[in-house]
Amino acid sequence: MIRKAILSACVALVAGTSMPASGATDARQSHEAMIVLDTHFDTPANLGRPGWSIMDRHVEAIDGDQVDVPRMADGGVDGGFFAIFTASGPRTEEGDRAARDFALRRGVQIREMIARHPETFALAITADDAEAAVQQGKRFVFLSMENGYPFERDISLMSAFRSLGVTMMSPVHTRNNDLADSSTDTPEWNGLSPVGKAFVAEANRLGILIDLSHASDAVVRQAVALSKAPIILSHSGMRGVFDHPRNIPDAEAKLIAQKGGVIQINAFNAYMIATPSIPEREAALKELMAGFASGRALSSEQRRALIAKRKAIDTQWPVPKADFDDLMAHILHAIKLVGIDHIGISGDFDGGGGVEGFRDITDFPKVTAALLKAGYKADDIAKLWGGNALRVLRAAQAAGDPGVSPAIPTTN
Structure with missing residues (x-):
């Protein structure tokens, strides 16, 4: 297997784990030997930003960006699931049509990213594809x-997104929709709607992995x-x-594991x-x-200005940091609770994730080092x-x- 990255700066990348230098090196070597992925990159939201490229190195503290190719190498990250995130909006024919079009455009942007950099990226539809890419x-x-x-409004569209290359879908986000109740909204359907139940059946038919984060x-x-x-x-x-409704209760976690499923732990x-409510902070x-809600993608300068102002608010009205x-x-x-066979990790990076000491994908090796130190193999x-x-x-x-049709192949 081709090495995922040169093993320089091993100790620096796992700094903070209090392991001796030899232990840090061994942890990094172990990390490099694994297939490392994140199941939820919100990075595609950056693809429409003027002048932004995933091939460039960015700085989280300045740009707010947490995923790019140079840092994938630093963090020993082989790939992941790049999300087509569509914010909830009006549950009307017009709103649904706009959401459909937005999601198709975002999917095309991801495919274009792959096609522009065939020496770096490979489209993965199956687990075998991912393993082949690492090779x-x-x-x-x-x-x-x-x-x-x-x-x-039309679950037959799931087939179109499957043809685009989508392999995992979630029914709902932070607000209820016509498919299901959100974990952070008032119950409307008491679970899945009738169309939501059809979504489960259609996902099974298409071979799409069902993602229930936010449900x-x-x-x-x-x-x-x-x-x-x-x-x-x-x-x-x-x-x-x-205790937060966005987190999975122990009983439901056990149900997922009993069905053979996996819970990817995030870092939001x-x-x-607990983060107390501070009215002045929330108003600011x-x-x-609101000042940046122009509907257009922010330039690098605008994004940096936004982050600087956000940091000023954090300084004036601080809240506890995980x-x-x-x-x-x-x-x-x-x-x-459920065993290591049913657990994974996602930083929720470029979508609001990141905690102190785990700010971007370069921090992934820290988890490997900590688990090795805790006695896991x-x-x-x-x-x-x-x-x-x-x-x-x-x-x-x-x-x-x-008989489900395969995804449209990538053309270079």
């Missing part, structure tokens, strides 16, 4: 959809019961560690620790975002980093109709 020294790119809003507890229970294939949570926390500050943030230890608390609780940690997610993808596709 070739490339970064694999799966397409996923966050929020079923683009196809809520209500009732949706999780119903979808797990209805689905012929295992379920994934692409970026969620554990409610047994911190508000879902990991609302005013700040850190790497909080992330590890969620991970270790999940492992103890490298083979088990490899399951957490990519093996489990690829396993459930294989299972979802194996359960699908063998």
Whole structure:
């Protein structure tokens, strides 16, 4: 296998784990030998920004960006699921049509990114595709959809997105839609709507992996019961560690594991620790975002100005910050609860994720080092980093109709 990156700066990349230099080097070597993926990159939102390229190195503290090719190499990251995220909007024919068109454009942008850099990226539809890309020294790119809003009115569109290359879909985001209740909205359907139940059946038929992050507890229970294939949570926390509706309760986590599914632990500050409400802070943030809500992609200068002003608000009205230890608390609780065969990791990067000590993908090796130090074996940690997610993808596709048309190939 082609080495994923040159093993320079091993100790620096796992700094903060309090391991001796030899232990840090061994941890980095173990990390490099694994297939490392993240199941929820919101990075495609950057593809429409003027002058922005995933091939350039960015600085999280200045640009706010957390994923790019140079840092994928630094973090030993082989690839992941690049999300087509569509924000919820009016549940009208016009709103649904706009959501559909937006999602198609975003999917095309991801495909264009792959086609422009064939020496760097490979489109992945199957787990075998991802493994082949690693063998070739490339970064694999799966397409996923966050929020079923683009196809809520017509689930036959799921087939069109599948042809575009989408392999994982979630029915709902932070607000209810015509498919399902959100974990952060008032129950409307008491779980899945009738169309939402059809979504589960259609996803099974198409061999699409169902992602229930953001879905209500009732949706999780119903979808797990209805689905012929295992379920994934692409970026969620554990409610047994911190009580937030966006986190999965222990009982529902066990149901997912019993069905063979996987829970990918995320690193989103508000879902990991208590953050008090400060009215002045919230008003300032609302005013700040309103000033940048032009509907157009921000330039690099505008984005940096936004981040600088956001930091000024954080300084004036600080709130507690989750850190790497909080992330590890969620991970270790999940492992103890359902076993390492049913756990993975997603930073929710470029979508609001990141905690102190785990700010971007260069921090991924820290998790490997911490788990090795805690006594876990490298083979088990490899399951957490990519093996489990690829396993459930294989299972979802194996359960699908063998007559489903393949995705449109990438042309260079």
